[in-house]
Amino acid sequence: MPRAITPTRTALALTAAAATAAIWGGTSWYAAANDDSAAFAKSRDEVLAAGEQGVQNLQTLDYRDIDDGLATWESSATGDLLTELKGGRADFEKQVKSAKSVTTAKVLSGAVTELDDRAGKASVMVAVRITVDTAKEKPGSKESRILGELTRTDDGWKLSALSEAPVESATGAGQ
Template sequence: MSGRRSKAGSGVSSATMLRYLPALSPPARPRRRVLVSWTAALLVAAALAGSGGVAWWRAAHDERAETAGRRDAVVIAATRAIETMNTLDYRKVEDGLEAWSATTTGTLHDQLQQVGKEDQALLAQQKKVSTGKVVGLAVVDLGTTTATVVASVQVTVRDGVDAAAEPTVKRNRFTADLVRVGGTWKLESLQQVAVHL
């Protein structure tokens, strides 16, 4: 009885084992296939990671981006400086001149330092408020610490006495040289582009 039972039992168990045998102990070929797929997956992943790293590094260390960034910094600084130089309120001449001074360097800066009390009084007497707005600007020459720009400027002049008077609007063409001093771009020269024919 017991031997029969045991025989039957072992019969069931061996049948189960037979059924699961291939999964528990795969033959040599599929195992190699698994190894190959893992290796392939690792290689593909490594290639992706490697190329991603290189792409990132190259994008972050792009010389073109550096030049373009410098150009854009010049555009922003030149716009601000040229607008400042075309803006003056007769009620705040001293502030205006200080702003001119702060945005310039070199010869232009020196010339502005020479604006004396008499000139200041004269500017105040004119009772005008001028506001400059750059309507177009392009960099024509770009070095590491020097740049040249051309700018189209709209200057609006209001009469300080007669508030009802129509402001006069002029459009001026300028060429300006900038120099990078201590990390900031400053105006070194600012000249109107005269008609020349």
């Protein structure tokens, strides 16, 4: 004979169901709060923002404000790239002033291609449109894909290497 449903049994069943839901909710919340994927996604976003800004900075220079432009270059770089920029500063300044050139870059898109958050190393590819305007020639622009390596510093992520990505031609051969 089945047992009768009593208020006590109903209360016990509801208490057990509530306890089970509370345990499940608590463990789910704890797992989500301690999941490394959220921290990794934040690092990836920081790398992409720093990489895009760094590439834009290093592709932009105005002869009328050369000191600030080169200071921005240096503040965007670290390691060997920073050493190279500092070593070539006088030549860059001379060339840009002589040509009276204004070079600007606009980021079209970017992606993180590698990220080792523990080692503080990352790589990005950034598509930019670079426009060059000189006193002697009509302004011209080209689109370019730039590869950047970043290193995490005390001041955040900075470019430590920069190069232009090879572009495939219609025949499949690199240019």
